[in-house]
Each structure stands twice: as C-alpha cells, then as structure tokens.
Amino acid sequence: MSVVDVKVPNIGDFKDVPVIEVLVGPGDQxxxxxxxxxxxxxxxxxxxxxxxxxxxxAVLIAIGDKVSEGSAILKLDVDGTQxxxxxxxxxxxxxxxxxxxxxxxxxxxxxxxEAPSSSExxxxxxxxxxxxxxxPSVRRTARELDVDLTKVTGTGEKGRITKDDVKRYIAKSARxxxxxxxxxxxxxxxxxxxxxxxxxxxxSRLRKxxxxxxxxxxxxxxxxxxxxxxxxxxxxxxxxxxxxxxxAKGYRVTLVSFLLKASVMALKEHPDLNASLAxxxxxxxxxKYYNFxxxxxxxxxxxxxxxxxxxxxxxxxLSQELSSVSARMREGRITPEDIQGGTFSISSLGGIGGxxxxxxxxxxxxxxxxxxxxxxxxxxxGATFKPRLILPLCVSYDxxxxxxxxxxxxxxxxADALGDIRQLVL
Numbered sequence: 001m002s003v004v005d006v007k008v009p010n011i012g013d014f015k016d017v018p019v020i021e022v023l024v025g026p027g028d029q030x031x032x033x034x035x036x037x038x039x040x041x042x043x044x045x046x047x048x049x050x051x052x053x054x055x056x057x058a059v060l061i062a063i064g065d066k067v068s069e070g071s072a073i074l075k076l077d078v079d080g081t082q083x084x085x086x087x088x089x090x091x092x093x094x095x096x097x098x099x100x101x102x103x104x105x106x107x108x109x110x111x112x113x114e115a116p117s118s119s120e121x122x123x124x125x126x127x128x129x130x131x132x133x134x135x136p137s138v139r140r141t142a143r144e145l146d147v148d149l150t151k152v153t154g155t156g157e158k159g160r161i162t163k164d165d166v167k168r169y170i171a172k173s174a175r176x177x178x179x180x181x182x183x184x185x186x187x188x189x190x191x192x193x194x195x196x197x198x199x200x201x202x203x204s205r206l207r208k209x210x211x212x213x214x215x216x217x218x219x220x221x222x223x224x225x226x227x228x229x230x231x232x233x234x235x236x237x238x239x240x241x242x243x244x245x246x247x248a249k250g251y252r253v254t255l256v257s258f259l260l261k262a263s264v265m266a267l268k269e270h271p272d273l274n275a276s277l278a279x280x281x282x283x284x285x286x287x288k289y290y291n292f293x294x295x296x297x298x299x300x301x302x303x304x305x306x307x308x309x310x311x312x313x314x315x316x317x318l319s320q321e322l323s324s325v326s327a328r329m330r331e332g333r334i335t336p337e338d339i340q341g342g343t344f345s346i347s348s349l350g351g352i353g354g355x356x357x358x359x360x361x362x363x364x365x366x367x368x369x370x371x372x373x374x375x376x377x378x379x380x381x382g383a384t385f386k387p388r389l390i391l392p393l394c395v396s397y398d399x400x401x402x403x404x405x406x407x408x409x410x411x412x413x414x415a416d417a418l419g420d421i422r423q424l425v426l
Contacts, residue, residue, distance in 0.1 A: 003057060005072040006036065008048055016066040020157065021135055023047075024074070028056045037061065037073055038135040047136050054078035063157075134161040141166055184219075206301035217363040222399040225358045225370075226407040230415035232258075232374055233389040238421055242315065251323035255391075256294060256348050257315050259371060261424045262417040264290050264311045267344060270410040273367040274343050277401055284366075284401055293345035293362055294322065296329045303329045304362060306342040315424075350374065350391075359396050366398040367407075369414075391418065 011017065021038035024030060035047035054076040061073050132149045134142070138161055142149045145166070152169045154161035192198050203211070235258060243253040267274040267290065275284045290311040293304040305325045307318065325338070345368040347359045352373065359370040372392040378385035393415065397407050417423045 002078055004054070004076050004078055005060075006048075006051060006074050006076050008039075008067050008069050008071045008073060009051075011039070011046065011069055015068040017068065019061050019063055019065045019067060019073075020160065021137070021162070022059060022061070022063055023137060024056050024059065026056055026058055030054060030056060030076070035137045038137060039067065040135075048073065050076070052076075052078060132161065133159055138163055138166060145170065204300040206298070206303065210301060213363075214360055217360050221361050221363060223358065223361060223396050224399045224404065224407070225394050225396045226404060226411055227356055227392065227394040228408070228411035228415055230391045230393055230418040231379065231388050232391045232418050235418055235421045236374070236389050242319075246316070246319060251320050253315065253319045254322070255350055255371070255374075256322060256346065257318040258418060258421075258424070259346055259348065259369065260292055260294075260307065260310050260318055261315060262414050263292065263344060263346065263369060265417045265423065266410050266414040268311075269413050270406060272402055272406060273395075273397065273410055275366055275401060276343075276364040277366065277398070281400065287343045289343065291341045291343050293339075293342040293365075294325075295345070295347040295359075296326050298330045298332075300332070303334060303339070304342070304345060305329055305334075305338045306340060308341065345369070346371070348372075355392050356394055358394070361396055361398055366401040367410075368396050370394040370396070 017039045019037055020040045023035050023037060030036070030050045031053045032051065033049045036050055037048050039046050039048065056074055057077045058075040059073070060075065061067060061071070067073065132139075133154055133156075134149055139149065141147075141163055142152075147166055147169060149161055149166075152161050152165050155165055156162045232255070236255075239253055239255065239258065246253045271286050272284060274290065275286045277283075278285055289309065291306050291308045292310050293306050296303050296305060305328075307321060307325070310318065313321070328334070328338075342362060342365060344365060345359075345362045347368060348371040349357065350371055350373045354372045356372065357370055359368045361368050370393070372394075374389050374391040376387050377390045379388040379390070393411055395407050395411055
C-alpha cells in the first residue's frame with residue numbers, strides 16, 4: 001500500500017474556491033470517480049472526484065476552506081499495482097471538472113454540428129431542479145431516490161440542500177407527516193354533486209387524529225390475519241352469574257375481561273407477540289409487562305385506552321376498570337396516560353356482530369386480537385352433535401416479527417384458555 005495526496009484538478013481560472021461539502025471521511029473506501037468534496041464559485045458548483053480507488057486515510061480540508069488547482073484535499077491509501085501517479089496524470093488530462101469549466105465553443109457559422117447516430121436513442125433528459133440550491137451529488141441522489149428537491153427545505157449554508165436534508169425528507173415521507181407525500185398516487189378528486197344530492201359531514205376530531213396513525217400502520221406494517229374459534233359455553237355461563245352480581249354494584253362483567261386474562265396466558269407462552277421491533281428492524285424488544293389497549297366505541301370515533309398490568313388483576317377488578325375507563329372515553333375525558341404504554345391490543349365487535357375482520361395493528365405493537373359475536377353451533381363430541389357457544393377470533397400480526405405458525409399457536413392457546421376457565425386462575 002502507498003499513501004497518495006489527492007489534489008484539486010484543473011478547475012480553469014478559478015482560485016480560492018470555497019469547499020461547501022466534504023463527502024468522505026477517514027476509513028471510507030472509494031472507487032475511481034466517486035465524489036470527494038464539492039466546491040462552489042459565484043457561477044456554479046462542482047465535485048472533485050477520486051482519481052483512483054483506495055481508502056481515505058486523512059482529510060486535509062474542511063467545509064469553508066478555500067482551495068485552488070493543486071491544493072491537497074486528502075490522503076488516499078492505494079494498492080501499489082494501481083500506479084496512482086500515472087493514473088492521476090491521465091485522469092487530470094482527460095477529465096474536465098463538471099460545473100466550473102467554461103462551456104464549449106459553439107460550432108462556427110456555416111458548419112453543421114455532428115448529430116448523434118439515429119440508431120442510438122437519445123437518453124432521457126435528467127431532472128435539473130431549476131432554481132434549487134444543491135450540489136451535483138445531492139441532485140444525483142435526489143434523482144436516484146425520486147425526491148423532488150423543490151419540496152425539500154435546505155439547512156446548509158445560504159439555504160443549500162444537503163444530503164442530510166434529503167434523508168430527513170424521505171424519513172418524514174415514510175412517517176406520512178403533513179406536507180410530505182409518500183409517493184403513492186392520490187385518488188383523483190371528483191365533483192360528486194354532478195351525479196346527485198350530497199352532504200358534507202366533517203370528520204370528528206378523533207377521526208382526524210386517528211386517521212394518519214392508521215394510515216402509517218397500514219403502509220409500514222405487512223399485515224397478516226389468522227382466524228380460529230373458541231368454545232365459550234362454560235365461560236359464558238360463569239360470566240353471566242358474575243355480571244348479574246356486578247350490575248347491582250354499577251358495573252358490567254363482559255367477555256372482554258376474560259379476553260384480557262386469556263391473552264396474558266397466551267402471550268406468556270408466545271412472548272414474540274407481546275413485543276415491538278427495534279428501530280433498526282434487526283431485533284425484537286420483548287416486554288415483560290402486560291398493558292393491553294382495548295378499543296372503545298365513542299360518539300366521536302374509536303379510542304384505545306390502555307389497561308395497565310393486566311397480569312396482576314382479576315376478572316372483577318378488570319371489569320370495574322373497563323367500565324370506568326370506557327365511561328371516561330365516551331365523555332371525552334382522555335389523558336395522555338390513558339393511551340400510552342400498550343404492548344398488545346384487543347378489538348371486540350361482540351356487541352354488534354360479524355364473523356371475521358382484519359384489525360389494524362396499533363404500532364409499534366406487533367399484534368392485535370379481534371373478537372366477533374359468539375353464536376350457537378352444532379359441535380360433534382364423538383357421539384352426537386351438541387349445541388355450543390362458539391366465539392370467532394382473529395389476530396392480525398406484523399409478519400416481520402411473527403409468522404403464521406406462531407400466530408396459529410397463539411390463537412389455539414387463547415382458545416383453549418377460554419374453553420376451560422380453570423386455566424385462567426392457575
């Protein structure tokens with residue numbers, strides 16, 4: 001290996017040109033023609049490319065420094081077989097730096113410029129982002145990532161758009177933040193009044209708040225839903241007796257309390273569903289606590305308050321808390337603590353009906369349980385059909401964290417617990 005000083009090549013008559021970007025750092029591996037720094041004169045911007053491949057061992061300049069032709073900008077470790085000095089001379093002789101050089105002279109009057117061969121189609125014109133203050137490397141990155149630089153706010157010197165600005169714009173786009181599109185085509189607007197009478201009904205405040213969250217979850221999470229059934233004949237008989245006593249005390253004992261307790265049992269056996277993906281998406285964060293969101297229907301829309309420490313509470317305590325929280329949600333008395341810290345969610349349509357649905361995962365959780373209305377079905381017991389109360393269940397899960405086999409086993413564990421209430425007190 002040999003260490004070579006990389007210098008500013010021929011940049012015409014320009015001198016003392018400021019450095020506006022340093023695109024590499026010590027330890028970076030570069031290929032020939034990879035951009036190293038960006039310079040800017042009062043006329044244009046240009047990148048200084050690597051004259052040959054190697055590893056950056058030291059950067060000799062910083063943003064704001066002024067350089068001219070021949071100024072050393074960094075040291076590059078190169079393979080001795082590359083003959084860097086020879087390659088460097090050859091590259092400097094052949095390369096005309098982009099951006100700062102004078103334009104080529106026009107063809108003399110009366111002569112015809114050579115036209116490109118008709119057999120070779122002209123490449124599409126690149127997007128130039130006229131009027132945008134950004135270096136060639138940033139423009140190239142924007143073109144590669146299909147980012148409209150006219151919509152990006154620059155934070156660099158004099159409002160220049162940097163690569164970090166482009167990255168932040170892409171991140172905001174992925175989160176669906178206001179003013180940033182995700183690249184998904186919008187549904188064209190229509191004038192529905194042309195076809196008949198219409199009425200405009202404003203969305204409630206809750207729906208406006210919930211909409212972007214649901215949209216982000218649906219776009220970012222690969223949802224899959226598994227379904228199963230639980231025989232709750234015995235459980236429902238027991239629940240009805242508890243509910244009869246609870247009514248006299250001002251609360252109700254619903255199936256949701258049993259779903260909460262049974263979910264704890266199933267999640268302890270299958271902890272990957274009581275988790276969240278790490279930010280880098282390379283690990284699961286397993287949670288040793290059980291805080292469950294429960295969907296509550298209110299006049300303004302759906303709210304998901306979180307019931308904390310479900311594993312430490314009994315059926316009656318959970319029922320009382322559910323009654324109290326649901327009443328507060330319907331009255332609009334919601335605090336931030338009510339809707340934070342969930343590890344798993346439950347959405348029950350048992351009071352309405354249905355046989356199946358696909359609940360949307362409440363990110364950053366990785367799973368949500370759905371329950372429908374139970375109905376009497378004939379079940380074969382090996383000798384005869386008997387009427388049994390059957391509860392349809394489903395679980396939507398993030399397929400990056402949970403696979404179908406695990407989801408099926410979770411539902412079976414849950415169904416077995418609901419089918420034998422003795423398991424809930426073990």
